[in-house]
Amino acid sequence: MKLLKILFILLSCLHISCSTGKTTGEEQPPDNHRKIIVAYVTSWSSTMPDPIYMTHINYAFGHVNDSFDGVRIDNEERLKEIVLLKKSNPELKILLSIGGWGSGRFSEMAADTKNRNSFAADCRRIVEQFHLDGIDIDWEYPTSSAAQISSSPEDTENFTLLMKDIREAIGDNKLLTLASAASAGFIDFRAIDPYMDFINIMAYDMSTPPTHHSALYRSAHAGKRTSEEAVEAHLSAGVPLHKLVLGMPFYGRGNKSLPGFIDYKKIEQLDGYQEHWDNVAKVPYLTDTAGELVCTYDNPRSLAIKCEYILERGLLGGMYWDYDGDNAAGELRKTVYETLNR
Secondary structure, eight states, X not given: OHHHHHHHHHHHHHHHHHHHSOOOTTOOOOGGGOOEEEEEEESSOXXXXXXXXXXXXXXXXXXXXXXXXXXXXXXXXXXXXXXXXXXXXXXXXXXXXXXXXTOOOHHHHHHSHHHHHHHHHHHHHHHXXXXXXXXXXXXXXXXXXXXXXXXXXXXXXXXXXXXXXXXXXXXXXXXXXXXXXXXXXXXXXXXXXXXXXXXXXXXXXXXXXXXXXXXXXXXXXXXXXXXXXXXXXXXXXXXXXXXXXXXXXXXXXXXXXXXXXXEHHHHTTOOSXXXXXETTTTEEEEEOXXXXXXXXXXXXXXXXXXXXXXXXXXXXXXXXXXXXXXXXXXXXXXXXXXXHTO
């Protein structure tokens, strides 16, 4: 009897260890501990993503149509091809991202109840027709015409109504997300919270050379805002920590003889520049022969540190723009995946 009791205790301990212990090998951690990885995939690129390296794909882009009452999709055939990736990864979530810099007609659509309801209904049609998992809204930005689009002081209030209408149209079993400016401006986050699954912070394009466009922490070379400050701004604006996804760039910003926008895969091929590491901001940068900072970007080292920050702070996960900016070896996407799923 005593031997049986000891055996029972040992088996019980083994059961607890197996059910709560660390995973090994190829096993995945429990879903409630996994971080999401959102990859923006563009309509104009031809690269097919490897679906094992992300949990979500935001297909860029859809737009408000010319009649302000529906959605127009760029390159529908490519969207269909992206959806087929779910055969390789059935857990992959695919959303249509509507908007992008310079994509307009949001203000007119959201201001009119009939148009807004029709637009929301068309979001539902698209989700059903293309077998999508949800909608991502990338209105840049309510109340702002910086991207040469129409705007109105009522945009913020109408944005809340739009999120409510889309949620009611697509139902609670589909995802509704948005891309947010690093400042956490333009949107009433407390008002939209009941309708949103998560918020993707665009923690990039926060400056241009000679300062960093995506510094994690503030240094002498940091620009107007840092990734850490963008997270704090969203928390102060009322976004719950568990709904925050930190955006990271697979590209850099240049000046002088360099392009204003340059993919990482092209940055690593540049000659004639000196690479440096900002140990405070935790990002790399390039200088020219005169010693001036002429290119600000992220590399595997800085992305790993940002992903560690995501883990330490308890954010929902990470996002990047865009998949095609990575090099042929996939160093950036692999870094994000491996760090967030360590």
